[in-house]
Amino acid sequence: MEEKLVSLKDVTFKYDGQDRNAVDGVSFDVSKGEWLAIVGHNGSGKSTLAKLLNGLQFPGFGSILIGDMELSEETVWDVRKKVGMVFQNPDNQFVGTTVQDDVAFGLENLGVQQQMMVKRVQDALNKVKMNEFLDQEPHHLSGGQKQRVAIAGVLALQPDIIILDEATSMLDPRGREEVLDTVRELKEEKILTVISITHDLEEAAKADRIIVLNQGRLYREGTPDEIFHLEDELVGLGLDIPFSVKLSKSLREKGVDLAGSHLTEEELVKDLCALNSRI
Amino acid sequence: MRIELKDLEFRYQMNTPFERLALHDINLAINPGTYVAIIGHTGSGKSTLLQHLNGLVKPTKGSVVIGDRTIEAGRKEKHLKGIRKMVGIVFQFPEHQLFEETVEKDICFGPINFGVPEEEAKKKARIALKLVGLSEDILEKSPFDLSGGQMRRVAIAGVLAMEPEVIVLDEPTAGLDPRGRKEIMDMFYQLHKDQGITTILVTHSMEDAARYADEIVIMHQGSIFQKGTPFEIFSQPEQLIEKGLDVPETVRFQLKLQKELGVRFDHPCLSVEDLAGEVKRVMERGSR
Amino acid sequence: MLDKMIFGRFVPLDSPIHRMDPRSKLLLVFFFVCVVFLANNLVTYAILGVFTFILIALSRIPARFLFNGLKPILLLIVFTLLLHIFFTKEGAVLFDLGFVKIYEGGLLEGIYISMRFTFLILVTSLLTLTTSPISITDGMEQLLGPLKKWKMPVHELALMMSISLRFIPTLMEETEKIMKAQTARGVDFSSGPVKERVKSIVPLLVPLFVSSFKRAEDLAIAMEARGYRGSEGRTKYRQLSWQTLDTLLMCSLVVLTALLFLFRS
Structure with a gap:
């Protein structure tokens, strides 16, 4: 049995003055070392969920367990040491005047000794490959670079979990790639458990598991393979399906003898090659 | 209305220590009624290029011909309003330009600035609102009470209500979810067709460029690297990848x-089908 | 937009003055402003001048930047000079132009005061030219540190200042962007009657305020998520280090003051 790091039970949350619950009876677990993607269209409740996980909001009903701590007003500051967040807008989370100051910000808050800070800032920036930009000011960085600095700011605090709250949605394709590559490497090195909240299905396809949210409720949960099998159902929810899934579906409809759906282009090419040699 | 850029060059901060070449050797003609996609990396000069299309910046060399107006480097230009009425720009994250108390007032802002009487502007606002797929009951709401997606649409309606002959779109779907993205792109395409x-x-x-555009212009390091139909451009994908x-x-x-x-395709395919x-x-x- | 503001802007070079502790530079400016008033004759002004020029030479700042800093004040300097020349009636008459007499005292006083002005401007701009804004903030925070005992929110002020510094370029960019967007919607920011131009500020300011509030809110959330809960228990990443050079600078100030006392009349 894998170690459970996060556990949500019947979490429900309503904003003041709204009729509908923004998050409605959501339960799920996250295991250590896993990459979980939470997808849903804008307004599906996924960003609210992110805020609940970090104690920026508290559920009206239900419970959230991080490690062995139940998230509450008393434990929130300890929970935040375990959960790092990267937000959507790269500019609005850059606190420091330079890259290194920004990475150090969280460490200063925790009262880490200065020599220790220097080392941890260096290490964190090495991991996101931004170590050559120590004294750079934020307005000279690209969106992708700023987000990588934000990730370094999280890494420096050595949390167990990183939550990416639509962290790539304001970036250009190159920036998105940079950020996702960074996250993938961190996950592979088993440094972090990743929860990425997104509407980018290409990003979700890289996760181990996907949760689909719709109108605040948990609509489906499964591996990317299982989720993308839903095909048109996802489109109906305002989402999209990855290119290779689309193509494989279209090929099957045209009578090409393919078994099942294809999550990556490589798989599809491989199957087509196999098919070709068989003919 | 035809737009033509001739031997255009643009430098930021001319004659200061901060001078920087943003565009050079740009020659481009955009014929009336076409759908042109301009593509390139961040920093390739595409955003600077689009600002030349309605006189927001002036070339430091060469000229821009917009309809019967010519904006030439080194000449003082006045009364560019006429151009700006004809060429509407939807900037990236256009919802950041909303400021009025009500949605209606905000959409009417552009038309009224260009001399449209208030009553007529209100009519245009209703038409524009319909085009972007919003219902009339939000007209009296404050634009700041809307959802992000709705704000984006109101801002776009504000540009459409100016009834421009040319519309310039700078990443109009950035940050939207897949459905919102498709709806907005389809809406602009419909408008272009109708x-x-x-x-x-x-x-x-x-993908968007291949799907919607008649012509694609590829920008690279401040100049035009390639232009042609999607078919022409993507027939030599290797050059782009390089x-x-x-x-x-x-x-x-x-x-x-x-x-x-080890097979060969006869032509580049631009749709999944x-x-x-x-x-x-x-x-x-x-x-x- | 930002690039047009050259006055007093930090010029990152490598010089002894650049390397000095911001605290010593702040103290230098503070004391210099005081001792400047000790000078009252040719010798003492010459001493101040020599001191200033040694500092400038050490900083390796190109004269062009310093001159730019002086430009806005130049008019004021010339004006005071003329004022004294024509209106101070002390000492012997130097020239008699019939309708006005120029006195020796007036001329000297005028020259002294303009020199005092020039030195003050030069030394203060030297501070901003050789010290990054964030170092100045750090230096201030440290120097004002003792005031915390009297419940002065020194840390909060310093943080506010450093966040403002961080966001100035972002907001400048944003202003330019919104200006362009509204220009494209038919607003004319640069010509037309004054009334119209004042009115055109609204479509610029409202979006700017809205986005600044949004940024502030986002930033507050991000800071909280990163464990910010005020100054208590907080350590500092940026360390200031007081070096021999700084002590030397302080000594030179003492020498300067002594010299000024010795030679003033």
Whole structure:
């Protein structure tokens, strides 16, 4: 049995003055070392969920367990040491005047000794490959670079979990790639458990598991393979399906003898090659 | 209305220590009623280029011809309002330009600035609101009470209500979810088809460019690297990849398949449907 | 937009003055402003001048930047000079132009005061030219540190200042962007009657305020998520280090003051 790091039970949350619950009876677990993607269209409740996980909001009903701590007003500051967040807008989370100051910000808050800070800032920036930009000011960085600095700011605090709250949605394709590559490497090195909240299905396809949210409720949960099998159902929810899934579906409809759906282009090419040699 | 850029060059901060060349040797003609996509990396000069299309910046060399007006480097230009009425720009994250108390007032702001009487502007606001797929009951609401997606649409309606002949779109769908993205892109395409509005789309998405545009302009390091129909451009995908530029996912897949399967496609496929058909055809041909 | 503001802007070079502790530079400016008033004759002004020029030479700042800093004040300096020349009636008459007499005292006083002005401007701009804004903030925070005992929110002020510094370029960019967007919607920011131009500020300011509030809110959330809960228990990443050079600078100030006392009349 894998170690459970996060556990949500019947979490429900309503904003003041709204009729509908923004998050409605959501339960799920996250295991250590896993990459979980939470997808849903804008307004599906996924960003609210992110805020609940970090104690920026508290559920009206239900419970959230991080490690062995139940998230509450008393434990929130300890929970935040375990959960790092990267937000959507790269500019609005850059606190420091330079890259290194920004990475150090969280460490200063925790009262880490200065020599220790220097080392941890260096290490964190090495991991996101931004170590050559120590004294750079934020307005000279690209969106992708700023987000990588934000990730370094999280890494420096050595949390167990990183939550990416639509962290790539304001970036250009190159920036998105940079950020996702960074996250993938961190996950592979088993440094972090990743929860990425997104509407980018290409990003979700890289996760181990996907949760689909719709109108605040948990609509489906499964591996990317299982989720993308839903095909048109996802489109109906305002989402999209990855290119290779689309193509494989279209090929099957045209009578090409393919078994099942294809999550990556490589798989599809491989199957087509196999098919070709068989003919 | 025709737009032409001739031997255009643009430098930021001319004659200061901070001078920087942003665009050079730009020659581009945009014919009335076409849909042109301008593509390139961040920093390739595409955003600077689009600001020349209605006189927001003036070239430091060369000239811009917009309809019967010519904006020439080194000449003082006045009364550019006429140009700006004809060429509407939807900037990236246009919801940031909303400021009025009500949605109606905000949409009417552009038309009234260009001398449209208030009553008529209100009519135009209603038409524009319908175009962007919003209902009239939000007219009296504050734009700041709307959802992000609705704000985006109101801002776009504000530009459409000016009834421009040319519309310039700078990444109009950035940050939207897939459904919102498709709805907005389809809406602009419909407008282009129905009303013959010249549309200039600045985008990172090769897929959108391939799907909607009649002509694609590829920017690289401040100049035009290639221009042509999507078909022409993506017939030589290798050249684009060499420059570190993307190609549509369908074309990328074709390349992979050509390499692995040792087959040849006759033409670049720009839609999933087309690609599926071609893959099937190529494989059947190969087996014979 | 930002690039047009050259006055007093930090010029990152490598010089002894650049390397000095911001605290010593702040103290230098503070004391210099005081001792400047000790000078009252040719010798003492010459001493101040020599001191200033040694500092400038050490900083390796190109004269062009310093001159730019002086430009806005130049008019004021010339004006005071003329004022004294024509209106101070002390000492012997130097020239008699019939309708006005120029006195020796007036001329000297005028020259002294303009020199005092020039030195003050030069030394203060030297501070901003050789010290990054964030170092100045750090230096201030440290120097004002003792005031915390009297419940002065020194840390909060310093943080506010450093966040403002961080966001100035972002907001400048944003202003330019919104200006362009509204220009494209038919607003004319640069010509037309004054009334119209004042009105055109609204479509610029409202979006700017809205986005600044949004940024502030986002930033507050991000800071909280990163464990910010005020100054208590907080350590500092940026360390200031007081070096021999700084002590030397302080000594030179003492020498300067002594010299000024010795030679003033």
